[in-house]
Structure formats: C-alpha cells, structure tokens
Amino acid sequence: MESPLTEESVEVSKPFRLGHLFQSWRGDLTGGLTAAIVALPLALAFAVASGVEPKAGLYTAIVAGIVAAVFGGSPVQITGPTGAMAVVLIGIVSQYGIEKVWLAGVMAGLIQIALGIAKLGQLVKFIPYPVTAGFTNGIAIIIFCGQLNNFLGLQLPRQEYFLDGLWQTFNHLHLVNFASVLVALIVIATKLIWPYVYPTIPGSLVGLVLATIVSIVFHLSVPTIGTIPQSLPLPHSIPHWYDLNLLRELLRPALALAALGSIESLLSAVVADGMTVSEKHNSNRELIGQGIANMVVPFFGGIPATGAIARTAVNVRSGGKTRLSGVIHGIALGFIVLAFAPLASHIPLAALAGILMVTSVRMIEWEAIGLLLRATYSDLAVMLLTWLVTIFFDLVLAVEIGLIAAGALFIKRMSDLNLAKIPETEAFPPGIPLELSQSIAVYRVDGPVFFGAAERFVTFLRDEPEVKYLILRMRFVPNIDTTGVVALEYIYYDLKRHNCRLMLTGLQPQVREILERSGLLAKIGVENCFATTTEAICSLHPSLPECSSLLAKTESVELSEI
Template identity: 40%
Template sequence: MKPHAYKPRFLELLCNRPSGADIGREAAAGLTVGLIALPLALALGIASIPVGADTPYSAPALGIYTAIIAGFLISVFGGSRVQIGGPTAAFIPIVLLIVQAHGYVGLLLATMMAGIILILMGFARLGTLIKYIPWPVTSGFTTGIAVAIMVTQVVDFSGIHGETAIPGEFFEKVEWLCHHLGTLDAMTVLVALLSCAVIFFWPRIGWKRLPGSIVAMLLGTLAVWGLNQLEGVQIATVGSRFGDSAIPAHLPSFMMPAVSVEMIRELIMPATAIAILCSIESLLSAVVADGLTNQRHDSNSELIGQGIANLICPFFGGLPATGAIARTSANIRNGGRTPLAGVVHALSLLAIVLLFSSFARYIPMPTMAAVLVMVALHMGEWRALKEIKRMQTGDALVLLTTFALTVIFDLVVAIEIGMVLAALLFIRRVSETTEVSRVTHNDVLESPEHVAQGKAIPEGVLVYRIFGPFLFGAADKMQDALEELSDYPKVIILRMHLVTAMDTTALYALVNLVERMRERGTSIVVSGIHRQPLELLRKSDSLKTLGIDNFCGHYDEALNRAQQLIAESK
C-alpha cells in the first residue's frame, strides 16, 4: 500500500489567492472564535493540571499557550478547511492521570509520542479506519468524560476545601468530597450558578457574536471583585490560586523534554490513548464540519496535521490538542470557510495574551468551573443513557461498561475493554446471522416481487441495495454512496431484503440519513426489511422518524410508494 499523499488545506488556500472580501470574512470569523476559545482554554488548562504539579508556567497559561500554538498548527497543516484546534475537555481525565503518575515531563513525552503515532496513522492511510469504532464505545466514553469533568470541578464550583488535596481516584474523591461537604461556600456556589445561567441564557437574549462564556467571565470578575471587598467573603480567583502573574505577557520558551527508554515504555499506552482520542474527536469534528459546509475533508491529512501539532506543542510546554467540535461549528456559523479563520483565531488569542494577560488574575475560579460544567453538559451523550432500555442488550452493555470504566478508572482502560467487548459482540452477531440451508432444484435467489430486472424506475427515484450485515463497519458506506450525488432525487429506495442484521451504529446512521435527506426534500423508502433490523428500529422508536408508511414488504410495493410520494410532492 502506497503512503498517503499529504496535502494540507492551507496550501490549497495559498494557491487560490483569496479576495479581500474573503479575507475580511475569515478574519471576522477567526476573531469571534478566538473570543469563544479564550475562556475555554483558561478553564481547560486549570482543569488539566493537578494542584502542586511542577510546571514551568501556570495551568491557565498552559491552556492558552496550547490554544495558540496547536490552533495555529492544526489550521496550517490539517486536512480540513474549517477545523479549529486546541485543548478540549475530552483530554482532562487522561492528562490528569498521566501527570499524577508520571509528572508533567511524562505528559510532554506522551503528547509527543501521540503526535508521532498520529503522523504514522495518517501516512498509513488509517484515517478512514476510525469509523470502525462503534457508536456505543464512543458514546460511552464521551459521556463518561463529561461526568469525570463535572466531578473534577466540584471543588472550584462549590468552594469546598480541606487540609489535604482532593485525591485522584474516583471513589476516594467522592469520599473526600462527602467528608468536607461542611466547608461548602455559599457565595462561591452562587457565583458559579449565576455564571452557568449567563452562559446558558446569553445566546437566547444577547448579542450572539459575543460568547456567553466571555460575558460570564466579565460579569463574574466584576461581581467577585466587589464581593471580596466585604468582610468575611473570600472567593478564589486565578490570581489567588496561581499568583498575580498567572499568564505571562509573552509566548513560552523552547524546552526539550527529558526522554528515556524506560519512560517511553511506560507511556506507550497513555500515548496511544491520546492518539486514539485525538483522532476520534478531530475526525468527528471534521465530519460535522463537512455536513455544515458541504465540503469534504481529507481524513489522513487531518491526522498528520493533528500529529504535527501534538509533536511540536510539548516543546513549548503545551498540552494535548485536537479538533474542537463546538469551536469548529462556531467558526462555520460565523462565515469561516478556509484555514485562514483558524490562523486568525490563534493570532487573536496571542494578541489577548500580549495585551491583556495582567487582568487574568481577577477571573474567579467558580466562573472557570462553570464554563467547564456547561461544556461537559453539552458534550455528554445523555440521550443515549435514556435510551438504554430500547437498545440491544449487547450494545447497552458495551456503552455502560465503557461509561463506567471512564468515570471510575480511566480512558485507557475504557477504550481497551470497550473495543474488545464491541469486537466480541460483532463476531457473535455475524455468526448468529449466518445461515446454512440445503439447496434444491426448486430454490430461487429472489421471489418475483423482489426481482428488479425489467421493472422501470420512475423519474426522480434512485434505488440502492444493501447486501450483507449492516453493522458498524459498513454504516459509513451508505453515507459515502449518497454523498457522491450531485442532484438529490425526490425519493431514494433502500432495498434491504438482503440485510440479515443491523446494529445501533447502523441504526443511527440510517436515522441521520433520513433526517438529512428530508432537509433536502428527499424521502427514503425501505423495502424488504428483515425481522431483526425491523425489531431494532421498533425498540429504538425510530419507526416514527422514518415514517411507518415508508416501510414496504417488497420491491414492487416500494416502487408504488415512491410514485405516490412523487405525486404528493407536485
């Protein structure tokens, strides 16, 4: 197999020479995303580094430096035109684990190793293989990460404190919090809750170009400055926690992390987990961006770009970084269509550091905690937990196991065991759906009502056939086939009489396809579906989404239904 022909999207931008109007639009989008990224970068840095860790810069400074350096590199070297990179909440549990076990130097080395792994994955054309990680695994660890983030923010959110630092292990952490519950500070909780309210309600009542997290940070800073003047009130701020010069007004210096064979051996699994998590989140973000812009990213070039960012960032003290779905979506909503917006986003953060870093010490810690709690609430797949009862037993087991292991232990263990369980479940399903039957001279491959030969397809109708088990490894093929269309028809018939089994990942792919096609004025008609896929759709309550009238027993009936839908649309 030939190595991937690497071509970053920024090179494409330089070759096309954008107009002045395009540059202005991209700059405006980049500035807006820079404002969105600022409080997130500060909060993620604080949440990622344990108190007392030996670092060359403060935790909030490491977060903002990562957003600047990695954000710039991902936009320049990545395979997506609109991807915005930087530190993300998904890395918090694993970064905490690495720093606690191997120190800050261990984190730098693990991040560099993850960068090398990502670059090798890209050149080996493994970008397309990420889609084979099943939905229950990704949903389980995403929701588990959200819960873990909220647990880590309880101290700053509530003001709880004790003689000893909060432990790293989950059960010990819960025990410590319960033991010190009496130290809860009502004013700190009030500031945190009001900050959450501002973040939640601002997009609904305020100027949408100004992020709610920025508004919460400004209002929280003013409120805490006033409250701290009162006798007996002392709400923690970035300055009181990390010193008045928490964020230096300059970029970090070059540093060479210590490297040893023993450390490489110890860090190979955490580094692999960082690489896997980075690849999943960045490519998922790129897929979401493709849906919003009708563009197509290069998954292998994107992995190489992510690898370059994670390889270089540690030389300047940076944390692991990846593509951020929320920031990327905000970039697109504000007009970003080229990597120039991502570059401007990084440069705007740099300008803020150089000009306004001295004001960072006044930012209240409960507001920073509120920012991350709201991020966690948005990233969790809470709907999946509600639908556990409707899932197949195997999928529910994989999701809950991955979720529990992420919360109680760590992401490395969760991904390993989740993938093993998913693979075993896949093998079991394939073996259960394989049939061995005796062939006689009376057998025919298809009954007359299923035969397509000789039957005219009405104008405005396209027909696709799915052959074989429709499981997580094949779900993406259906989307790829339909994305190649230049003009969308009025009706698409999916012939599923040769599909013997379907899993939850394929189910969600089918539901998402129906919703996307509906937005384009295209109806989906399913013909000849078997009992197991139909039962899965019924249990998940997806039949209502697809429309019960659009399920036909055979191909002849599907053609009649398609003609009826075309007639109704006229």
C-alpha cells in the same frame, strides 16, 4: 458523536495556498475572531480541568491552533485543549508531572504522524456508535464531578481515581465556600440564559466577566486562577527526552493521548464537513497536522490538543471557510494574552467550574441514550459498560473494552443463523407418499455459517433423530469458514451414524468452492447436492407425476421458498 468519515477517494483538502486562502478573508476573519472569543474561557477551564496552570491552556490554543490549521487536513478545524483530553491529562499530570506530560505529548504527536503516513485515518469510522457515546458520556461525568471542588470553593489535593476524589469532596462538605458557589451559579445561569438575550457573544465569556466583576466589587474571598504572564509563549527545551526507561514508561500514556486526539479530531472534522459545502477534510493529513501540533506545543509550555467540535462549529457558522480562520483564531488569542493577561489573576476558579459543568452536561449524548433505549439492549449494554469503565478506570481501557464488547456482539449477530424448519405443505410436491414425507426434514439456512454459528448449527440439526433424509437449503448462505466446515462435517458423520442422508440445495459458488477444497463435498457426495429442494425430493421419488413439471419450473419454485 460517531459519524462515518468520508471515503479516501473524496478527501480533497487542498494545500496551503495564499491565493486560495484570501478569497474568503472576511468570513475567515469573522469566524476566527468569534472562535477565539469562544475558545478563551474554554482554554482556561480545560487547562484547570487537566491539572495544569491556566496559561498552558492559552498557549495550547495559540500554538496548536495555528500549527494544526496550517498543516492539518480540515480547512475549518479549530484545535485546542478539550474536555476529553483533560480527562486523560489529569491522570498523567498527577502521576508524572507537567514535564513528563510534555514528553508524552511529543511522543503522541509522533504516533499520530505515523498513523497519518500509514493512511490509517479511516479506521475511526469503524468505532461503533455505542462505544463513542459511552466514553463521551463518561468523560462528561468525570469533568462535572472533577469541578465539584472548585464549585464548592474547596482547595483539596487532586486524587488520581474518580471515586477517591468524590469521597474526598463529600468528606469536606462542611468547608464549603458559599461565595464560590454563588460565583459558579452566576456563570451557570448566564451561560444558560445569555444565548436567548444576545447569542452573538458567547455566554461563557459573559458569565466569566460578570462573575469576575462581582468577585472584585464585593471583595469575595474565593480562589482565583492566579497570574498569567503578559507575553507570548516562548520555546524551551524538554527535559528527560534521552531517558529510554522513562520513554518506555510514558509509551502507554502517549498511546492514549494519540488515540483520543485522533478520534476526537477526526470526528470534529466530520462534523465540520457536514456544515460546509466546500472542500472536505483529508483524514490522514488531519492526523499528520494534529501530530505536528502536538509535537510542537510542548516546547511552548502547552499540553496535547485535539480538534474541538464546538469551536469548529462556531468558526463555520461565523463564516470561516479556509485555514486562515484557524490561524486568525490563534493570533487573536495571542493578542488577548498580551492585552488582558493582568486581569486574568482575578478570575475565580469557581467561574471556570461553572463553565465546565454546563459544558459537561451538554456533552452527554442524551439523544444516543434515547436511541439505544429504543433500539437493542445489547448496544445499550455496550454503551453503559464503556461509560462505567471510563468513569471508574480510564478512558483507554474503556475504549478497548467497548470495542471488544461491540466486536463480540457483532460476531454473535453474524452467527445467529435463521435456521427454520420448512412445513411439509411448503416443502413437498403434491402426491408424495406419507411414509416418505415423514422421513424427510427440510431446513432453510439464512446467513453466514462460520465459527460463531457452528455450535448452534449442530444443536439445531441433531434434534431430528427419526429423519432419514435431511435437506438443507443453503441458497442464502453467502460464506462458510473452516470451523463451519468442521461443524457441517460433524453433522454429516453424526447423521450417517443414524442412517440419515444429508442433502444440500442451492449452494453458492463461494461456499461450494470451500466445500470442494476441504474435501467435504466429496464425502457428502456431489449426487447429494441439488439446485433446488424440489430436485432433491424428486431424486428420492422420481416417479412422482408432478416431478417432471415441477423440475421444469425450478427457478420459480425456489424463489417462492424465500
């Protein structure tokens, strides 16, 4: 799921110019109409998955789709309800109700606009791949299991927590409606097989129509989505907006919606960039556009939306090149609502469940799982941790814990010094007296010396109690922090107590400056700092016949010590 975002310097998304838009109107028309056909069943399905009426999903796709296309930073982005947002919304709906969701959506939009104005759109590129893979997989599991009731035809009250809902479903398996199971299987089979038959028309739409026809013709007793008004969404007011206590209570849900909406929208925009050769997205403008859409859509009865990767990809593959394609997508959905809304009352909930189940299975990052299994177990652990927290707690907590775990692993990797003792045959010049060679230990230090490395640094270097001269090769230490300085100072005093002299070679300018400013270099002594290991050893025994010639070749010898 994660992809690196384009740098700000190359974000060249253009303003909304009519002349530019209509240069590729044929491709935009095809892309927008195709995206609308794909979006129709998904808008209904994700609304149901969010715990709201199906019409809210359609209204979201229409209004947010148009607004985000006009004001957003990606020329081909298609915006609407998504599975990831549904996972967050269902918890908010069950706890607060739809009216509070509208208010949280407006707050989320304001937060997204603030993030865009503050130019924080680039931050999403710092989310580690195991974290995005983990919460994507968690979302997929939640969506799949959340549709089991509709798949089985069980009309049970929604549960706020994943395990409670799953347990409730298993306790009512004796009430399974096999007609609903049949309808769902028809949709699943159609969605899987249809792309091999006629890929131009989305399999989800064909399956939805086919399942509805079967349900009507055979008079199947299955729960349906209910009526959808044969009218376009009209603006209305949002209650409770002046209640400060409620606003404080909704702040965390709003932050969750804003964070998730921003992450998914920007990742979708990156995917779109990789599919086009035209202008790239502007991440900060995209946040502002998505924020405006989420501020506007609640006033039309919709729910918070994000950029949708699959629908955006369909738009691009079908010829969409400019913002006009997103506008056409929204307008086309509006016409579909006006023309076919009465027929929607016959759509079985099980049909939408079938669509969502296939979609959720395809959401799972199978390649990521394979990659992480072949790569490091620590990254796999981060993905599994994020995955499990997403399922058993909530998505926001999962991202927070995933980022903390990934950050801790990063610190550990940075602090894993490659601290190796150099054999005498490599470190010492020929002819060195045996007694002197036995009193010298040479260690090569690779990597930054900072707080995560300090303890390991101390442990390694205190294992040489018999040594009288300890030489540290520091050429490949790029930086050192305060705790690293303290650790090095502790080593210096510990060695001094054991009558052991600490010598440093190859200090980088930045490291040397920090040691000087801290006063540690003065304690160690400038006379104990050398350019090379050879110089350090020759300072202990200048009469070695090889020293004069070796010192003349300092640079070449030091390179051979890498």
